Amino acid sequence: xxxxxxxxxxxxxxxxxxxxxxxxxxxxxxxxxxxxxxxxxxxxxxxxxxxxxxxxxxxxxxxxxxxxxxxxxxxxxxxxxxxxxxxxxxxxxxxxxxxxxxxxxxxxxxxxxx
Numbered sequence: 001x002x003x004x005x006x007x008x009x010x011x012x013x014x015x016x017x018x019x020x021x022x023x024x025x026x027x028x029x030x031x032x033x034x035x036x037x038x039x040x041x042x043x044x045x046x047x048x049x050x051x052x053x054x055x056x057x058x059x060x061x062x063x064x065x066x067x068x069x070x071x072x073x074x075x076x077x078x079x080x081x082x083x084x085x086x087x088x089x090x091x092x093x094x095x096x097x098x099x100x101x102x103x104x105x106x107x108x109x110x111x112x113x114x
Contacts, residue, residue, distance in 0.1 A: 008052040009036050012096045015106050021046060030079050033072030037096075038080070045091035047077045049112070052098045061097035062107060070113050 013023050021039040028035040037048035049069070051061040077093060080086075095112040099105045 004052075008098055009050050011098060011104065012048065012050040012106075013037055013039075016046075016048065016096065016108070019108070028076065028080055030076055032075035032079055035073065035076050035080060043090055045081075045086060045089060047073070047080070047091065047093045049073050049093065049095045050098070051095065054099070054101055056099055061099050062095065062109070065095055065097075065112070074113060 009026060013026065016037070016039055017023060021041045023037065023039055024045075025038040026036065028038060035047050036050040037046075039046040039048060049065060051064045053061040053064060073093060077091070081091065092111045093113045095109045097107040097109070099107070
């Protein structure tokens with residue numbers, strides 16, 4: 001792993017895989033924003049924003065997903081869907097918040113922006 005962010009994205013991918021999701025891609029970047037993980041769960045495309053915080057002293061990892069960040073992720077998802085011609089295939093945006101210094105606590109919010 002090169003960065004701390006990559007470490008937590010890998011932890012997130014492993015956690016979600018253990019929940020039955022399949023990894024498709026990671027770190028899709030465009031001018032609009034970035035998608036940390038792109039996964040499949042059954043018929044759903046699942047776009048995952050991963051956030052890590054060592055503690056919840058300032059609201060924790062979930063509080064770090066601001067409205068501005070949400071809009072960037074939404075725009076990136078829209079572009080990904082266009083580029084990959086996903087059309088009307090079902091999708092959702094999830095947030096996986098990881099906290100602690102190990103053992104880690106995971107908080108997985110499905111359809112987090114709806």
